[in-house]
Amino acid sequence: MTEQDILSVLKNITNPQNHKDIVESGIVDRVAITQNGVEVYLKINHAVKPLQNSFRKAIRQVIQNQLNPEINVETYVEEDTPQPVEKTVPLKDVKNIIAVSSGKGGVGKSTVTANLAAALAKQGYNVGLIDADVFGPSIPKMFGVEDEHPGVRQEGEKSWIVPVEKYGVKILSMGFFVDPESPVIWRGPMASNMLNQIINDGDWGALDYLLFDLPPGTSDIHLTVVQNITLKGAIIVSTPQQVAIADVVKGINMFRNDKINIPILGIVENMAWFTPAELPNNKYYIFGKEGNKAVSEKYGIDIIAQVPLVQSICESGDNGRPAVLDGNSIQAQYFESLAQNVIKKCK
């Protein structure tokens, strides 16, 4: 292993402030190989200061994962004035924190979260959205902000990460911080650390609703969210298809687990039927009809929305403008009624 090898694996870590890697951005000053292992010297300016711990952890992980699992890695930061860690209650000015999850991937969790956030903001609520899906962050694309960067606000010694704002929704996505093309093997562990920073150092201000778009299934990310903050409840998104519903039950069991104990606000049945644009009154139950009804009854969880499969919902996601913003369209009404039900459940 040479210093050059180390520098080339460090190029897998991205500086979210300019989307360049940390070597090219000058965050890595130099590296050295010593008898004790690898030493990495960092130059941290105030713009990337909130991310410094994530960088240090990521650096250790990429070197160990990609070069030598046994090697000791030390990181040193110039001008590293140790700060007393203030213990603040995370997200204390947020009234309702809601996790949106699904057992299976691709059932429309991000679409539902994006539209719910936009619907709540449209009604005048202060809304935040955390895209915690490190394996497939899609919120930036759905809001058309994939090229934007979160800002930094300095308050004395403390640096706050300023969310990107669009359609009245304050957004922070793992996609802003983690290069989607880097290997999953170290993205995973780095993700929980990064998510904690988004939660603790995000400049959210006072919010009525903060939504989390979680990755599918269960993961470290779920644990980070459920253990560190007080959730008002969870929403489970599913299609009516039987294979999706089997996973809904796993999701219910996770949230209702003794140690976690988070209320489930409801199930959103997405792709509940298909309606072609030219035959707006026709409903085709291509994934089965009311597939979630039995689960809803068995576990006493309301179905708080049924959203049809409509071409314009898919297109609006790709175009960076949630469908609910399109005035009086039929698809807008489904998400508006979801928002009403969520507001009721949070009272």
Ligand SMILES: Nc1ncnc2c1ncn2[C@@H]1O[C@H](COP(=O)(O)OP(=O)(O)OP(=O)(O)O)[C@@H](O)[C@H]1O
């Ligand atoms: N009701 C709908 N009508 C039409 N297309 C939809 C609908 N819901 C979701 N889609 C489309 O289906 C695809 C998957 O949706 P989405 O990305 O929201 O799912 P997800 O559950 O977040 O997926 P992942 O598990 O990958 O995060 C997207 O292309 C989206 O535009």
Ligand SMILES: [Mg+2]
């Ligand atoms: Mg998603």
